[in-house]
Amino acid sequence: MKSTITSLRLRRVARSLFGWKTLRPGQLDAMRAILRGHDVLAVMPTGAGKSALYQVPATQLPGPTVVVSPLLALQQDQIGGLARRGAASLHAVRISSAETPKQREAALEALRDGRAEFLFITPEQLADPKRLEAVKALRPSLVAIDEAHCISAWGHDFRPDYLALGHVIRALGRPPVIALTATASPPVRDDIVERLGLERPKVMVTGLDRPNLFLEANNCATEDYRWRRLQALLAEGETPGIVYVPTRRGAEELAARLRDAGYEAAHYHGGMAAGARETLHEEFLADKVPIMVATSAFGMGIDKPNIRWVAHVALPDSPDSYLQEIGRAGRDGLPARTLLLWRAEDEGLQRYFTGALPSVDELRDLAAVLRADGPLTKATLRERTGLGARKLGQLVALLEQVGGAVTRSGGKVASPRYAPPAAEVAALAVAEAERQQSLQKSRTDMMRGYAEARGCRGQALLAYFGEKLTHACGHCDNCVAGRGVPDDGAVGPFPVHTTVRHAEWGSGMVMGYEEDRMTVLFDEVGYKTLSVPVVSEQGLLVADPS
Known part of the structure; x- marks a missing residue:
């Protein structure tokens, strides 16, 4: 009651x-x-x-x-x-x-x-x-x-x-x-x-499937072909639209090339002055910029209902980024297009963006300062260590994850009472960073898997987020071509969302199936795509009741 x-x-x-x-x-x-x-x-x-x-x-x-x-x-x-x-x-x-x-x-x-x-x-x-x-x-x-x-x-x-x-x-x-x-x-x-x-x-x-968005991906053998496919989209004449590129330089160069080809295009990236970014943001929202070429910095706050298409001219770093960015299209409920123009070479760029592991010396020195002089404010820590605000925040977060730092009242950071020695904490933090890097690599692999999907793209994308679509989406290029085979959830040896265990990779969850392949999200190593026949024949996975 x-x-x-x-x-x-x-x-x-x-x-x-x-x-x-x-x-x-x-x-x-x-x-x-x-x-x-x-x-x-x-x-x-x-x-x-x-x-x-x-x-x-x-x-x-x-x-x-x-x-x-x-x-x-x-x-x-x-x-x-x-x-x-x-x-x-x-x-x-x-x-x-x-x-x-x-x-x-x-x-x-x-x-x-x-x-x-x-x-x-x-x-x-x-x-x-x-x-x-x-x-x-x-x-x-x-x-x-x-x-x-x-x-x-x-x-x-x-x-x-x-x-x-x-x-x-x-x-x-x-x-x-x-x-x-x-x-x-x-x-x-x-x-x-x-x-x-x-x-x-x-x-x-809930609601991650957007039926009014048409999902399409093309593998581009050359940069010239990628350019021609983008031009074909623009030739349809619908605006406004967003072209996402991976680098600041790429945004500037592609916008200039589009203008030279007769299109009204502007560029936007995080390296621009704040005032210029704000002006471009407002002009796009006011329909004064038909085509915005941008890095992922052009993101939050773009709540514009009439964006008719979103194109990516490189493989995004993960389905998380991709779903967020294509989700800016068609918010008025009318049909909108999403086009991914990718090349195998794009993966190398994403690996570069992942960056190197954090310095064990910087982690050790930071842990030592906290152990000797903490608790300290972030400002004092920046002065003592010479670290920038962003890097300091990331290193403190790593240390917190392995028991080498704790944030106390007033935002001051300290070393926990029973924290391991600085050198040991630094080694543990680097190991945690390696685990996170492995997971990030698997996220890029999943983005590549979406781009190469031979079946329903809607199912492939939503499976990554743990939301099961039990029918072919009907709004992707593969479905239109008759390749979107429904997934009834009984394709493989384990139901979707079953917790399983692998002898080497540990515990994981079955996220989805596509034809004879299954995707499992492992706690330690991230997403893995496995052959269903091999899993069944060799018993690679067992149900994990824990």
């Missing part, structure tokens, strides 16, 4: 304050979980109502809701959306670098007085101990982490300041947490749960 009353109350709020006559599948379950004090991890495509998951229950909770979001543009969009509802109970304020000290204090005062319900803030602001104390004093009843994949080393938009959010949440009194992202494979989901310290969260993975 209590569950029914809660559901009725949530539906009534959704209808009266937000104008939503119905709630999508899964939304109500997540909202109820929040009101019961449970953590939630929601993986849903943009436009599927992720924000509603925290906005509706927030109105039923006693204290304010803290929304951690990485970009000011994203925050402003959400604040504007709440303001347009016209309800005083949905008033939102922001504390960021864009506000003056007086405006920030006014925002805190509105929250203290109950005149504001939502506080939008970046993780960088919460890294300030004084700011954190001020937010803690508000006694928030819910924390929403938007773009939660940014906390994961596997997330393509990784940001070191997100790493401290687990400590921030505890410092705020450990209210319920909802983590939101549009794309997160099982390793990324596990990383989010671990790094945020989510406690037995309700995990929702």
